[in-house]
Amino acid sequence: MNTHSPPSPKAKKILGGVATDQRHDSAHKHVTGQAVYIDDMPEPAGLLHGCLGLSTCAHGTIRSVDLSAVRAAPGVVEVLTASDMPASNDISPTHRHDEPVLAEDKVEFYGQAIFAVIAETREQARRACRLAKIEYDEEAFVTDVWDIDRRNGKLVTPPLTLKRGDAAAAIEAAPRRLKGTMRIGGQDHFYLEGHIAMAVPGEDMDVTVYSSTQHPSEIQHMVSHVLGVPSHAVTVEVRRMGGGFGGKETQGNQFAAIAAVAAKRLGRAVKIRPDRDDDMTSTGKRHDFVVDYEVGFDDDGNILGVDYLYAARCGYSSDLSGPVTDRALFHCDNAYFYPAVHAQSAPLYTNTVSNTAFRGFGGPQGMVGGERVIEEIAFALGMDPLEIRKRNFYGTDDRNVTPYHQTVEDNIVREIVSELELSADYAPRRDEIRHFNARSEYVKRGIALTPVKFGISFTATHFNQAGALVHVYADGSVHLNHGGTEMGQGLYVKIAQVVAEEFQIDIGQVKITATTTGKVPNTSATAASSGTDLNGMAAQAAARTIKQRLIDFAAERYQVPTEQIEFLPNRVRVGNQEIAFGDLTQQAYMARVQLSATGFYKTPKVRWDRDKGQGHPFYYFAYGAACAEVSIDTLTGEYMVERVDILHETGRSLNRAIDLGQIEGGFIQGMGWLTTEELVWDDKGRLRTHAPSTYKIPLASDRPKIFNVTLADWPENTEPTIHRSKAVGEPPFMLAISVLHALSDAVASVADHRICPRLDAPATPERVLMAVERLRKEASQSS
Template identity: 75%
Template sequence: MDTSPSRSRTEISGGAHTPRKHDSAHKHVTGSADYIDDMAEPTGTLHGYLGLTDRAHATITSLDLDAVRASEGVVAVLTGADVPGVNDISPSGRNDEPVLAEGKVLFHGQPVFAVIAESRELARRAAKKAVIGYGDLPHVTDVRAAMEADYPLVTDPLKLERGDIEAGLAAAPKRLKGEMRIGGQDHFYLEGHIAFAIPGEDDEVTVWSSTQHPSEVQHMVAHALGTVSNAVTVQVRRMGGGFGGKETQSNQFAAIAAIAAKKLNRAVKIRPDRDDDMIITGKRHDFVVDYDVGYDESGVIHAVDATFAARCGFSSDLSGPVTDRALFHADNCYFYQDVRLVSKPMMTNTVSNTAFRGFGGPQGMLGGERMIEDVAYALGRDPLEIRKANFYGGPGRDVTPYHQTVEDNIIGRIVEELEASSDYQARRAEIIDFNENSPVVRRGIALTPVKFGISFTATWYNQAGALVHVYQDGSIHLNHGGTEMGQGLNTKVAQVLAEEFQVDLDTIRITATTTGKVPNTSATAASSGTDLNGMAAANAAQQIKTRLIAFASEKFSVPAEQVEFIPNHVRIGNELMAFGDFIKLAYQARIQLSAAGFYKTPEIHWDRASGKGRPFYYFAYGAAVSEVSVDTLTGEYQVDRVDVLHDTGRSLNPALDIGQIEGAFVQGMGWLTTEELWWDDKGRLRTHAPSTYKIPLASDRPKIFNVKLADWAENREPTIRRSKAVGEPPFMLPISVLEALGMAVASIADYQVSPKLDAPATPERVLMAVERLKALVADAGMPGEDGADA
C-alpha cells in the first residue's frame, strides 16, 4: 500500500467540467490527423467515380457506356442492374432513392453509373465519355412553384394544434399576414464524402466511411449487397466536418464502394470532386412560411396560423422529421394561446435535401421570429419588448403547440442578463440617433432568444452503447457509438470516464467508432452525442467499479462503503493503492474488467398522429445581441459586434463549448447572410463550388465577439453531469444578425414598416429592401431618410 501524500490524490487532470483541448487538435493543426484519404491503400486498390445525368427530370431512353468501358484503366462500369441486392438507400424505407438511377432522372446530376478504374483520374476521365439519351419531362425546382403545380408531398405532413385557431384569430384586436422565404445551405465540410471498402471472406466487407451514422451505412450496404448486417463492418475514426450532411448522404458512396469491392475482390475507394459532391448531396431545406397572426395593442400574440412548406427534393430522405422539427421550434420562446402549425414537405426536381445542424429547427424558429418582428414594426415598438411580452411563463402560459409543458424555462433571466451586460438599451438609443444624421450608412441592433429542444423526435434513436476495457496496467480503452467530426465528442466522453474512475485524462484511449464493437448505434446528431454516449460510457464504468468495490471489500475485509475511487488511487479502509496496482491485483483475482454500457433517454414520448407528447427531454437556451452597419448605396454590410450568453448547463468542457458556440454562430450567420443556393431554369445547381458559393471568411466574423456561458445554469434533468447539449442550439443565435440588418433597413422608413428581409440577406437583397422602402416613403409621403417628409 502507498500511504505517502501526493498532489494527484486531490485532483485529476482533465476530469468533467474542466476546459481541455480537443484530443486531436494538435493533429488537425499540423496535418497529422488521419482521414480516410490518408490511409495506406492495399496493393491493387481501385478507384471509383460517378457518372452524372444532365437533366432535371427525364426518362432515360438510351445509355451507351461502350466508350467508358474502353477507356484507359477502366476495370468495371456499374449500373443499377449491377446492384446485387436492392437498388435503394432510402433512410425512410420508402424505396425512393436508388443507389444508381434506372429508367428515370429526377434531378440534374443524379448518378446513373459508376466507373471503377486503376486511378481516380482515369475513372474521372472515363465517366465523361458516356452518351445518354433523354426524353425530357416537366420539372419544378422552387417550393412555391411546386405548391402551385400540385407536385406531390414527399412524406406525410404534420399538424400541431392547440386551442381554437379560428376563434382566436377572429377575436384578436389586431391581425397581420405575411410570407417569408428562407434559403437552404450547403454543408461545405472540409473533408468531402468518401468511402473505402475492403472485401473479406464469404459475404463480408469492411467499409471506412465518412459518416455520422455507421449503423445506417452498415444496414444500407448490406441491403444493397443482398446480405445481412453482421457481414458488414463500418469504421469511422474521424470526419472533417459533418453538420448533418453525413447522416444519410454517406450511404450512396459506401454502397457503391462495397458493391465494387465484392464484385472485383479488390479494395475500392470513391471520393467525388468538390463540385460533384455539392451537386449530388443534399442540403439544408429551403422553406416558404405563410403566417396569419392575431395580437393586441400591447404586442401579446393571441393566435398563430402558419404553414411551413419546404423544398425537399426528389426523395423523402429525412424530410419528414426535418419538417416536423421546424414546427416544433416555430414557437421558439413564445407562448401562443391558439395555434395551428402545418408542414408541407414538397417534392421538387432537385437533390434530396437532408439533415443540417438544427434539423429544421432554425427554419421554424426564424419563421416565428419574423412574426414577432412584424408585430413590433406594426406597433412601432422595439422587437425586444414584444419578445418579452410573449415569453413562456407560469401555469396557463407554459404549454407548447405540441402539448409539452415548458418546465425548465430560464430564458427570462438569460435575456435580462444579456440586455444589461451588452448595454443593449443605451446602444439602441445611440444607433437611432446615429441613423437620423447619417445619409448613407445605417446601423441596426437586435437581441434574439433561443429555446431548442434536445432529443431525437424518433424516440427509438434516443439510445446509445459503449464498450469499456480496463487493462491490467490501469490503462483504459473506450469505444462508443458516437462519431467524431471535430466537435470534441471523444474528448468529452473521455472526460466523463476519467471522472468516473478518478484517473487522469491521458489514461483513457478512445478508438475508432466501429459497428463491430458497439452495435445498433444512433446517428451522432440532434445534439445528443455527449448526452447519450457519455451516459453509456458512465454506465459501463459503473458496472466495472461495482465489481471492483465488491472485490476490494472481500479481499481486504472492509465494508463496501469504505472502498473509494479517489484521484489516481483507490482508498480501501484507511490505506491507499495506486489505481494501476489495484487493477493488477483485480486482474490476478480474475475480476471482469470489461463492460458494455447502455443508456436510453427517460420520460420522452411522442404521438405524431395526435401531435401530442414530450418529444424533448429538456430545452437549451441562449440569446445574442448583434450590431451591424449597412451601406445603403450598395447593400454591403459588416457585423460590428456580437454578445452571446448561452446555456450549456454544467458544462463538461467550457473550452470546447465556447468553440462550438462561436463556430455555430458564424455558420448560422453564413446561412442567413451570404450562403445562397441557386438553380437555373434547366434545374442545374449553379452554386456548386467555392467560386460561386460564399461561406463566411475570417474577415466576416464579428469585429467584437463576446461569448459567455451561463455558468449559473444547471440541467434540472439528470443528464451526464447535469450538462446540456451545445451542437445545434447556438446555430440560431445569429437570427439576431438578420434582424439587426432589418432594423438598419427599416430606418429608411423611420421604423414604421417591417423590412421583411428574406434569407439569406445578401447585399443584393439588402439593397433591394432599401430601395423598396425608399420608394414606399416617396409614394406615401412618410418621413424620409433625413427625418423630414419625403
Template identity: 60%
Template sequence: MHAAFTDVTRVVAKALPHDSAAKHVAGTAVYVDDIPEPAGLLHVQLGGSAEAHARVVKLDLEPVRAMPGVVAVLTAADIPGRNDVSPVAGDDPLFADGLVEHVGQPLFAVVARSYREARMAVRQARVEYEPLPALLDIDAAMREKLFISEPYEMKRGDAERALGRARNRLKGRVVVGGQEHFYLEGQVAMAIPGEDGEMTVHSSTQHPSEIQHVVARVLGLPHARVVVETRRMGGGFGGKESQASFVAAAAALAARVTGHPAKLRLDRDDDMTMTGKRHDFVMDYDVGFDDDGRITGIDFAFASRCGRSADLSDAINDRAMFHADNAYYLENARIRSYRCKTHTVSNTAFRGFGGPQGMCAIERVIEEIALHLGKDPLDVRKLNLYGTTDRNVTPYYMTVEDNILPGLIEELERSAEYRRRREAVKAFNAASPVLKKGLALTPVKFGISFTTTHLNQAGALVHVYQDGSVHLNHGGTEMGQGLNIKVAQVVAETFAIDIGQVRITATSTDKVPNTSATAASSGSDMNGMAAQAAATAIKQRLRDFAAVTAGVPPDHVSWTAEGITAGDRHWTFAELAKEAYLARISLSSTGYYRTPKIHWNRKAARGRPFYYFAYGAAVSEAVIDTLTGENRILRVDILHDVGRSLNPAIDLGQVEGGFIQGMGWLTTEELWFDSSGRLRTHAPSTYKIPACSDRPPVFNIRLIEGQPNREETIYRSKAVGEPPLMLAISAWLALADAVAAVGDHKVAPRLDAPATPERILAAVCDVRRRAAAPAEAAVPERPAAE
C-alpha cells in the same frame, strides 16, 4: 448519491483540449483519404444525370469501358441486393434505373486503376433522355400539390376564432434559403472486401450503423458481415448523416464486383451537386395580437423544398413545426406543414434540422408586430415569452418546465447595453443618410432529443487492461465537435484516473451495434451516459473485489485519484486492475442508455418529444450601405446555456462556430439553381461561406454559469451542437432593422434570407417605395394548397 450529481469533479467540466489536438497541429490526424492505400486499390467515380427530370432512353456505357484504366462499370443491374440507399422510405436508388429526378443523380459508377482515369472515363457516357416536366422550387410543387408525404398539422386552442377577434392582424410571408454543408473534407469511403463476402468500410459518416445497414442491403448481406469504421470526419454538420450512404455503398459495390479494395472520394463540384442541403422554406403567417403586442392567435403554413425523395424530410419538417413557437407562448396556434417534392437533389439534415427555419418565421413575426405598434421588438419578445409556471404549454402540448429565458435575456440586455445602443443606433441613423445601422436581440429555445423516439438510445464499450490503461469506444462519431474528449472525461472521472489513461478508439459497428446517428445535438448526452454506465459497472466489480480482499464492506472502500483504499490495503488503479485480473474478475463492460421521459404521438400531435430545452440569446449590431447593399455585422454579444458544461473550451467553440455558420446561412450563402435545375453555385468560388474576415470584430460570448440542467443528464450538462446556430437570427434581423431605418421604421423591411447585398439593396428600394406610398396593401397571397 449518484456520481453524476456531485458538484466536485476532477476531469469533467475542465477545459481540456480536443482529443486529437496534437495530431491536428502536426498534420498527423488520419482522415479516410489519408489511410495508407491497400495494394490494388481501385478508384470509383459516379456518373450523374444531366437532366432534372427525364426518362433515360439509352445509357451507352461502352465508351466508358473503353477508356484506359477502367476495370468495371456498374449500373443498377450489377447490384446483388436492393437498389436502395435511403434512410427511411425506400425511395433513394443507388443508381437511377430508367427515371432521373435531379441533375447529378447517379446513373452509374466507373471503377478504374487511378482517380484520374476514373474521372476521365466517367465523362464518356452517352445518355439519351426523354425530358419530363421538372418542378424545381416550392411554388411549383405547391401549385401541383406534389409532396413527398402527407401535409401535417399541429394545433392548440382555436387560432381561427382568435384571429377573427384580434385587435390587430398581420399577414405575411418569410422565405429562407437552403445551405450547403461544405464540410471541408468531402464525402469519402473506402471499402475492403474480406472472406465469405465480408466487407469493411471506412466511411466519413455521422452514422456508421446506417452505412452498415445500407451496404448490407445493397450487397444482399446480413448486417453481421459488414463492419463500418469512422475515426473522424473533417466536418459533418448533418451532411454525413444519411447522405454518406450512397458513397459508401458505391465503394462497397465496386469492391464486391472487382474483389479489390475500392475508394470513392467525391470531387467538390460533384459533392455539392450530388448531396442534399438544408431545406429552403416558404413560410406564410397570419397573426393576431393585442395593442401591447401580445400574440392572441397565429396561423402558420410552412412549405419546404425536400427534393426528389423523402430522406429525413419528415422529421426535419416536424422539427420546423416544433420550433415555430421558438420561445413564445402561442395560446391559439395552427401550424401546417407542406413537404414539397421537387426535381432537385434530396435535401437533408443540417445543424438545427428544420428548427432554425421555424424560428426564423416567428422571429420575423415578432419584428413586424413591433414595427406595427411602434414598439421596441425586445419588449414584444419579452411580453410573449413562455412563463415559468403558467403560459408554458407548447402548440404540441409539452409543458416547458425549465424556462430560464426571462433571466437570461435580462442579463444579456444589461451586459450588451442593449438600451443604450438602441439609442445610439437611432442617433447614428438620424445623422447618416447613406449608412444605416440596425440592432436585434433574439432568443433561442431548442428542444433536445431525436423527435423519432426510438433513436434516443446509445451504447458504449469500456475495457480496463492489466496496466490500468482504459480502452473507450462509444457509438458516437467525432466530427470536430469534441464528443470524444467529453466522453473520455466522463470515463476518467468515473475511474478517478488521468485523462491520458483513457484511449479513445474509432467508432466501429463491431464494437457498439445498432447506434443512432451522431445528430440532434445528442452525442455527449447519450454516449456520455452509456460510457458512464459501462465504466461504473467495472468500477463496481473492482470495488467489490477490493472490499472482499480487505475484508470490509464495499461502502468502506475509499476511491480517489490517489488510489483505492480498503481496510489496511491500498492500490493504485493499475495495481487493483492487475490484482483483479489475477482473481478472475471481468474488466470489460458494455454500457447502455435510453433517454427517459420522452414520448410522442404523431397522429395526435401531442406529447413530450424533448427531454429538455437548451436556451440562449444574442444581440447583433449591423451596418448597411443603402447605395450598394454592402454590410457588416459589427458586434455580437451572446449568452448561452450549456447547463453545467462538460468542457467549457469545447462548448465555447461550438457556440462561436455555430453562430458563424448560422450567420453564413442567413447572410452570404446563396444556393442558386438555374431554370433547368442545375446548381450553379457548386464550388467556393460562387458559394460564399464565412471567412476569417467575416468574423464580427467584436464578439463577446459567455456561457451561463450556475444553471445546471434540471434534468438528470450527464453531469447536468446540456447539448450544444445545434442550438447556437440559431443565435445568428439576430444578425439577419439586425440587417433587417437597418433596412427598416430607411423608411423610419414605418414599414416592414421584408428582408428574406440569405440577406445578400443584392437582397438588402432590393429591400432598401422596396422600403423607400412603400414608405412613400403607405396605403399600399402589405399582404402577399396565401399558398395554393390551403
C-alpha cells in the same frame, strides 16, 4: 499489499475530469496535418477508385445509355449500373423505396447518379465518366416551391399538423391581424472533408467499410441491404470526419454501397471520393422554406392566435424531410407562447437533390418564421421588437404549453435575456444607434436581441439510445469505445472525461478508439445534439459496472466494508490504506475479475404521437440569447457585423473550452446561412453554386469585430443528464438569427422604422440593397 505514502500535491486532482477545460483530443493533429482521415490512410494493395456518372437532365425518362466508350477508356476495370446491385437498388433511409443507389429508368434531378466507373486511378475514373452517351425524354420539372401550389403540391412524405385551441377564431376576433410570406434559403454543408468511402473485401460475405459518416449503423444496414448479406458481415469504422453538420447522417449511404458492391465484385479495395463540384451537386443540403403566416394580436403586442404553413423544398425523395419539417413546426414558437395555434408542414417534391439533415434539423427555419411574426407585430405597433418578444415569452401555469402539447418545465428564457440585455448594454446602444442613423446619410446601423429555446432529443423516439464498451487493462489503462462519431465537435474528449472522472484517473490513461459497428452495435446517428447526452451516459454506465466489480473485489480481499472504499485521484483508498489504481486492477486481473463491460442508456420521458401531433418529444430545452449590431452601406447593400454578445447556457459544462468553440462556430455557420450562403438553380435545373467560386461561406474577415461569448452555467439542468450538462451542438446555430434582425433593423431606419422590411434569408448584400430601395420608395409614396 503495496502501501503508499500520502500523494504529492501534484496528485491531488486528476488531469482531465469533467468540468475542466480540455483541448480537443485531435487539435494538435488538425493544425499540424497529422490527423488521419480516410483519404490519408495507407492505401491497400490494388486499390481501385470510383467516380459517379451524373445525369444532365433535371427530370425525364432515360431513353438510352451507351457506356461502351466508358468501358474502353484507359484504366477502367468495371462500370456499374442499377442492374449490378446484388440484392437491392434502394438506399432510402426511411424505407419508402424512393431513393435508388443508381437511377434506372428515370432521373429526377440534374446530377443524379446513373452509373459508377471503377478504375485504376481516380483521374482515370473521372475522365471515363465524361464519355457516356445518355439520351433522355425530358419532362417538365420544378426546382422552387415558390413556383408551385404550396398547399396542394406533390409531397415526398406525409405532412404534420400541430394545433391547440381555435387559431382561426382567435385571429378573426383579434383587435389586430396581419399576414405575410417569408422565404428562407437552404445551405450547403461545405465540410472540409467531403464524402468518401473505402471498402475492403474480406472472406466469405465480409466487407469492411471506412466511411465519413455520422451514422455507422445505417451505413452497415444499407450496405448489407444492397449486398444481400446479414449485418454481421459488414463492419463500418469511423475515426473522425472533417465536418458533418448533419450532411453525413444519410448522404454517405450511396458512396459506401457502391464502393462495397465494387469491392466484393472485383475482390479489390475500392475508394470513392467525389470532387467538390460533384459532391455539392449530388448530395443533399439544408431545406429551404417558404413560410405563410397569419397572426392575430392585441394593441399591447400580445399574440392571440397564429397560423403557419411551412413549405419545404425537399427534393426528389423523402430522405429525412419528414422529421426535418416536423422539427421546423416544433420550433415555430421559439420561446413564445401561442394561446391558439395551427401549424402545418408541406414537405414538397421538387426536381432537386434530396435535401437532408443540417445542424438544427429544421429547427432554425422554424424559428426564423416565428421571429418574422414578432417583427411584423413590432412594426405594426411601432414598438421595439425586443419588447414584443418579452411580452410573449413562455411563462408558468397557463402559459407554458407548446403547440405540440409539451409543458415547458425548465424555462429560463426571461433570465437569460434580462442578463444579456444588461451585459450587452442593449438599451443605451439602441438609443445611440438611432442618433447615429439620424446623422449618417449613407451608413446605417441596426441592433437586435433574439432568444433561442431549442428542444433536445431525437423526435424519432427509438433513436434516443446509445451503447458503449469499456475495457480496463491489467496495468490500469482504459480502452473506450462508443457509438458516437467525432466530426470535430469534441465528442470523443468529452466522453473520455466522463470515464476518467468515474475511475478518477488522468485522461491520458483513457484511450479513445475509432467508432466501429464491430464493437458497439445498433447505434444512433450522432445528431440532434444528443451525442454527449446519450454516449456519455452509456460510457458512464459501463465504467460504473467495472468500478463496482473493483469495489466488491477490494472489499472481499482486504476485508473492509464497501463504504470504506473510495476512488481518489489515480488511486483507491481501501480502509486505511491507499492503492495505486493500476495496482488494484493488476490484483483484480490476477483474481480473475472481469474488467470489461458494456453500457447502455435510453433517454427517459420522451414520447411522441405524430398522428395526434401531441407528446413529449424533447427531454429538455436549451436556452440562449444573442445581441447583434451591424452597419450597412445603403448605396451598395454591403454590411459588417460590428459586435455580437452571446449568453448561452450549457448546464454544468463538461468542458467549457469545447463548448465555447461550439457556440462560436455554430454562430458563425448560422450567420453564413442567413447572410451570404445562397443556393441558385438555373432554368435547366442545374445547381450553379457548386464550388467555393460561386458559393460564399463566412470568412475570417466576416466574423464580428467584437465577439463576446459567455456561458450561463448558473442554471443546472433540471433533468439528470450526464453530470447535469446540456447539449451545445445545435442550439448556438440559431443565435445567428440576431444578425438577420439587426440587418432588418438597419434597413428599416431608411424609412424611420415605419415599414417592416420583410427581409428574406439569406440577406445577401443584393437583397439588403433591394430592401433599402423598396422601403425608400414606399416611404416616399406614403408621405
